[in-house]
Amino acid sequence: MSDLDAFRAETRKWLEANCPPAMRKPAVTEADACWGGRNFKFQSKDQETWMRRMAERGWTVPTWPKEYGGGGLTKDEAAVLKQEMRRIGAREPLVSFGIWMLGPALLKYGNEAQKHEHLPRIARGEIRWCQGYSEPGAGSDLASLRTKGEDGGDHYVVTGQKVWTSYADEADMIFALVRTEPDAPKHEGISFLLIDMEWDGVSTKPIKLISGKSPFCETFFDGVKVPKANVVGKPGEGWSIAKYLLTHERTNIVSVDSGAFAGGDPKRVALKHVGAGDDGRLADGVLRADIARFEIDALGFFATLERVKAEADTGQGVGARASTLKYVGSELNKRRHELVMSASGADGLLWEGPEETDGMAARNWLRSRANSIEGGTTEVQLNIISKRVLGLPDA
Amino acid sequence: MSFKLSEEQAMLRDAAREFLAEKSPVSELRRLRDEKNPDGFSRQLWSGMAEMGWLGVLVPEEHGGIGFGAVGAGLISEAMGRSLVASPFLSSAVLAAVAIREGGTDAHKAEHLPKIASGERIYALAADERPRHDPAAIDASAVRDGNGFRLSGVKRHIPEGHAADAFVVSAMLDGEVALFLVEAKAEGASTDARALVDSRYAADLTLNDVKLDGGALMSSGEAAQKALDAALETGRACLSAELLGAGETAFDATLDYLKQRQQFGRVIGTFQGLQHRAAHLHSELELTRSLAFKALAALDAGTPDAPMWCAAAKAKATAAGRLSASEAIQMFGGVGMTDEFDIGFFYKRAQAAGEFLGDDRFHADRLAKINGY
Structure with a gap:
């Protein structure tokens, strides 16, 4: 038996013994996901048990080094863990911006003190992070951000406003881009700061979306004192870190597996609401064709994801190709929700009702409109592909 | 499944790209068209492809092929697409080869697969009968006649069918699908070549009460x-x-x-x-x-x-x-x-x-x- 086979057998056994049955079904509602943090309320005892058991093995962040609370697994082992979790339908024990974004940034750019202070807390779900990038005047043109950090000796005094900070009202800390070198060129005067949301001068305000939900906030900094020890990388290096993370985020947005389509699979919804004719085929021929074309593109997307990952493993790197995946994946997800709405007919228009899932189709559909805006708009992705993949010249 | 090519597959891909880019750039298709070449492809290139072993890409080694499988055939096809190579590769080395490999008797395989691989003869699959692809719509039919059969029907749009020496023909027999091996020169069989928009040729195969011996039946029904x-x-x-x-x-x-x-x-x-x-x-x-x-x-x-x-x-x-x-x-x-x-x-x-x-x-x-x- 190879080492990997042994690892698989051991992992399977451990998961069987340690994953509570209630955690062996996909997360459907927002409350099904465990985000962690100082104020997080577990949905159930099982949710807490599952997260803690996984965290103890470092498997909430399987590939991070053990000294920072990770599992120290190789890529292959992490893939086996994922496969074995999928085999029993186990949901992610912990999700967070700390895992997806800050962690990778600290691993690459952080100093030892920062790694030891923050990474284990992310891994154990103790601190929930949010991201402070966009500002009212800095969306696609992110580098024009104006939140400023004035030099106060051993600290910066931060003043300004961030927008689209996801879950800022529930987060414990924020990693933010702040202009600390006002005289430097646009891209070179930005620093990457770690700020506690409980510090004086930090406040948040939720933004209500067309979906009726408020996953995003505005976050205000009013003379917040941030120690210089909380600068990740060097002062002025913030833009490089942000670019690295955006690429990471794009890969992330698209790293949904087909399980992510559960509950919103257009063909299932159509068969339920429209039904099949005598020939056993979906009774609406045009809808059938539209769904089939969607499925072909979805197959192509997942196959491409698999191919890009395989090529990345051989050292070719994902790089700018993440933009292709981000573009295709987010447009595809919007199309999926449009098809689900169309297939549901007027039933899909339901906004609220006695069941927890009532109104979910419409709200998810509305939420999906943001897919091609957040993390770099579709238009920005197309710019990146044009220039960095295709080598087309700047204007 | 891996997206990585094996070393052999990567070599095949590189060889195919290099060979076809040199021997058959797009200008070659233009030349064939302009001189109204009756084949619509170069026999010399066809021999070259045979020498490279490509015509046997889907033929098992025991029958003279290289048995590189569908990925191998796809890599050659991709290289052909890059410079629009005109040849009966699809009809003979892919469609007919797989039909005979999967549906032929041992005798068919032993006789025909080596000829496909060597390029000695050109084969084609005659499946369609309609303008739009619909291989399930089969009007061609065979009736039993002593130890053999009599076959009638019109099979259409066979790529490079005008150059084929023999066809694998789908037809109905006893209410089931059957595959027959039919010589182009068989009495009652005729092809007509049509020049297509892509400067290549396709043919219709008319089968007018073609007499076949018992050995012409490859398989029938589910097989x-x-x-x-x-x-x-x-x-x-x-x-x-x-x-x-x-x-x-x-x-x-x-x-x-x-x-x-x-x-x-x-x-x-x-x-x-x-x-x-x-x-x-x-x-x-x-x-x-x-x-x-x-x-x-x-x-x-x-x-x-x-x-x-x-x-x-x-x-x-x-x-x-x-x-x-x-x-x-x-x-x-x-x-x-x-x-x-x-x-x-x-x-x-x-x-x-x-x-x-x-x-x-x-x-x-x-x-x-x-x-x-």
Whole structure:
């Protein structure tokens, strides 16, 4: 038996013994996901048990080094863990911006003190992070951000406003881009700061979306004192870190597996609401064709994801190709929700009702409109592909 | 399944690209057309491809082939697509080879597969009878006659069928599908060649009470259907790879043009209106590449999802191949409409290769059926 086979057998056994049955079904509602943090309320005892058991093995962040609370697994082992979790339908024990974004940034750019202070807390779900990038005047043109950090000796005094900070009202800390070198060129005067949301001068305000939900906030900094020890990388290096993370985020947005389509699979919804004719085929021929074309593109997307990952493993790197995946994946997800709405007919228009899932189709559909805006708009992705993949010249 | 090619496969890909780029660039297709070559392909190139071993890519080693499987055939097809190589490769080395390999008797395999591999004779699969691909619609029929059969019907749109020495013909026998091996010279059999838009030829095969001996029957019923399906799926995956090769090459030419053509005092590749279309097309070709490989690999692995991948691949490759060539014409502008530029050849071939063995609409509907709606 190879080492990997042994690892698989051991992992399977451990998961069987340690994953509570209630955690062996996909997360459907927002409350099904465990985000962690100082104020997080577990949905159930099982949710807490599952997260803690996984965290103890470092498997909430399987590939991070053990000294920072990770599992120290190789890529292959992490893939086996994922496969074995999928085999029993186990949901992610912990999700967070700390895992997806800050962690990778600290691993690459952080100093030892920062790694030891923050990474284990992310891994154990103790601190929930949010991201402070966009500002009212800095969306696609992110580098024009104006939140400023004035030099106060051993600290910066931060003043300004961030927008689209996801879950800022529930987060414990924020990693933010702040202009600390006002005289430097646009891209070179930005620093990457770690700020506690409980510090004086930090406040948040939720933004209500067309979906009726408020996953995003505005976050205000009013003379917040941030120690210089909380600068990740060097002062002025913030833009490089942000670019690295955006690429990471794009890969992330698209790293949904087909399980992510559960509950919103257009063909299932159509068969339920429209039904099949005598020939056993979906009774609406045009809808059938539209769904089939969607499925072909979805197959192509997942196959491409698999191919890009395989090529990345051989050292070719994902790089700018993440933009292709981000573009295709987010447009595809919007199309999926449009098809689900169309297939549901007027039933899909339901906004609220006695069941927890009532109104979910419409709200998810509305939420999906943001897919091609957040993390770099579709238009920005197309710019990146044009220039960095295709080598087309700047204007 | 891995997207990585084995060392042998990578060598095959490189050899195919190099050989065909040198021996059969697009100018070769232009030459064949301009001199009204009656074959529509070069016999010399065909011998060269045989010498490289490619005509036996799907033929097992015991029958004189190299047995490289569908991925191997796809890599050759992709290279052929890159310079629009005209040849009976699809008909003989892919469709007929798989039909005989999967549906022939031991005697058929021993007699015909080595001839396919050596290029000594050209074979073709005669499956369609309608303008649009519909291999299930079979009016051709065989009746038993002593120890043999009598076969009648009209099989249509056989790529390079005019050059075929023998055909694998689908026909109804006793109410079931059956496959027959029919010599082109058999009495009552006739072909007529038609020049197509892509400067290649297809033929209709008319079978007028053709007398066949008992040994002409390859298989019938479920076995015949399975062999026919295997041949068609392999053909679809290979055409997807060909469309990918053609689509990527047309796109590369377009990109080069965008980087040098000047209007309004600027290189037109600086215009965002064109950049975004190019980026979208690039993404479509990326999906096509992934799907074509998935389909070919699934065929080699023999997994039950192979038909789904083949349907998805052919649908996507047809649409993306068409988009690539039509965007090329639009972005080249007026010169893209001239015969002097090669882009027109790509546009025409994309239409023909898209139509053969089912276009994007045919395969979208098939995928829906496979997936239960």
